[in-house]
Amino acid sequence: KKLRVGVVFGGRSGEHEVSLRSAASILEAIDRKKYDVVPIGIAKNGQWLSGGKAQALLAGESSQGSLPAKAGRKQAHAKAGAAVANALETEAADELSSLDTGKLDVVFPVLHGTFGEDGTVQGMLEMADIAYVGSGVLGSAVGMDKDAMKVMFAAAGLPIVKxxxxxxxxxxxxxxxxxxxxxxxxxxxxxxxxxxxxxxxxxxxxxxxxxxxxxxxxxxxxxxxxxxxxGVGGTGRTRATGKARELEIAVLGNDDPIASVVGEIVPDREFYDYESKYDSNSTSEPVIPAKLSRAESKQMREMAVRAFRACDLSGLARVDFLMEAAPSGTPGKAAKPAKIYLNEVNTMPGFTSISMYPKLWQASGIPYAELIDRLIQLALERHAERK
Ligand code: ADP
Ligand code: MG
Ligand code: MG
Known part of the structure; x- marks a missing residue:
């Protein structure tokens, strides 16, 4: 029997559009022989959409929904609950919701940022007893809060910036x-x-x-x-003027996670700001694998797994590092080894087929469609393990 997978996308955060792109990639690549896919959209005003309306949101035909932002909020929450109730117990809850999602076996919340990546949607899915891809409530909340995250990193003995x-x-x-x-x-x-x-x-x-x-x-x-x-910058005299190296690792798994090869982002600006992330004219290009010594990449992959565990994450996360850059002209040959700091974890990283997270797995031997497959299996395992 095919599994029914609800793919939730959009959302109320500033990363709404990024989420649409990630979801479109997933819907295109997911194995339809194994999965029945139910697209579920969340408009910018928080309204939940299914069926044709969800498709329209994905296609960019309606990124607003029909409710004004503030008024839509309460109703949106009621709808969200109803959608889940509906998904759970079909008939009785049918009238509660206009969302026709049917019963879902697993949800893939492809939401970035507030009200999606931060534990809120995860809490709702816990209450509804539906398996979902990615970290639980605690991991998602910690992964969203840069202050709490540092407390966890420090407690695990991982290096963080002052x-x-x-x-x-x-x-x-x-x-x-x-x-x-x-x-x-x-x-x-x-x-x-x-x-x-x-x-x-x-x-x-x-x-x-x-x-x-x-x-x-x-x-x-x-x-x-x-x-x-x-700020992390160069080493020694170039501390204040140099640019940090930005290294990223993809982690996959639940209790026994694995780490991908290391990738590097080379921002085309002073730092990796919003424009260099999403402007199509930006020339920030990932380098996979990053140019590092064997010892450095080994050390970082171990740190990535420790960071994943420290924040109690599950499913997936992209773990981001900042590394002091050696003065130009002496790449990797600084007198002292460059310092490596853990910057952050991202519990629902960009997930288009050309985003860093899937690219890192691609380079590590896991193609995109298989990655989706594994994440769904991990979600089911975690759900079963939970009780
Ligand atoms: P976000 O969660 O929004 O990606 P980050 O903490 O990763 O926030 O910061 C965004 C970018 O800002 C980083 O990718 C990096 O370019 C720059 N940056 C952030 N903190 C530092 C730091 N301490 N030293 C040097 N660069 C930093
Ligand atoms: Mg970041
Ligand atoms: Mg982040």
Missing amino acids: HVTLLRSEWKGSPRKCVARVEERLQYPVFVKPANLGSSVGISKVKTRAELAPAINEAAKFDRKIVIEE
């Missing part, structure tokens, strides 16, 4: 004290980030005190928690 976490209320209450706290602990340049976000939204690189307050105000627009980190 940082300060501020609450928006502390910043509004006493900016001078906050600036003092930052400068006491960190050297410029620093990176200012909203704690719970992705795609580099709200992130600034700050080189001087004068730039600090505007950067914190910007990050505070997105989150009540702001993380400020010392």
Whole structure:
């Protein structure tokens, strides 16, 4: 018997479009002999859509849905619950929802960012007792919160950059004290980030005190928690001027996860910001495998698995590192080994067939369609294991 797989895409976050692209790739590649696929869309206003409306959202014909953003919210939540109830117990719940999804065996929530990658949708699926791809509530929430994530990394003995976490209320209450706290602990340049976000939204690189307050105000627009980190750059004298190397590893599995080869992103800008991630004119190109010594890549792959475990992740994650760059002209031949820091985990990384996560597995011997297959199997295993 074929399994019914609900693929959920879109969502209320700033990464709505990225999600649509990931889902389109999955729908195209998934093995239709094994799976019956049920597309489920979430419009930008939070409205849940199925059938033709979900297809239309995917095709970019209606990225708004029909409800105004705020008013749609409550109703959207009711609908989400109803959709799940409907999926669970067909007849009785039929009237509850206009969503005709039927009973689902497993859900693939291809959602990035808030209300999708952060444990919220995962919690709903737990309550509905439906298997789903990826991390559970805790792992998803930790993976979304750059402050909590650092606590987990540090507890596991993984190297992280020096940082300060501020609450928006502390910043509004006493900016001078906050600036003092930052400068006491960190050297410029620093990176200012909203704690719970992705795609580099709200992130600034700050080189001087004068730039600090505007950067914190910007990050505070997105989150009540702001993380400020010392910038990773070059080594020694080039510390402040050099650009960090950005290395990424794909991890796959549940309790006994495996790590892919290491890939490298070479941003075409000052840092890997929103434009260099998504602008089609951007020339940021992944290098797979990254140019590293054997010892370095071995060390990083071990760290990636430890990071996955430290955050209690499951299914998949892309683990991202920052590495001090050797001064140009001496690639990999610095006197001291370059320092490697864990930057973050992404529990639902970009998943188009040309995104880094699938590309890393492709290069490690797992083609795209098989990857989807394995993720679904891992979801079912985890669901069975849970009780
Ligand atoms: P997101 O979850 O939005 O991707 P990141 O923490 O990965 O947030 O930051 C986005 C980008 O900003 C990174 O890919 C990197 O280019 C740059 N960056 C972030 N933190 C640092 C840091 N401490 N040192 C150097 N570059 C950084
Ligand atoms: Mg991220
Ligand atoms: Mg990142």
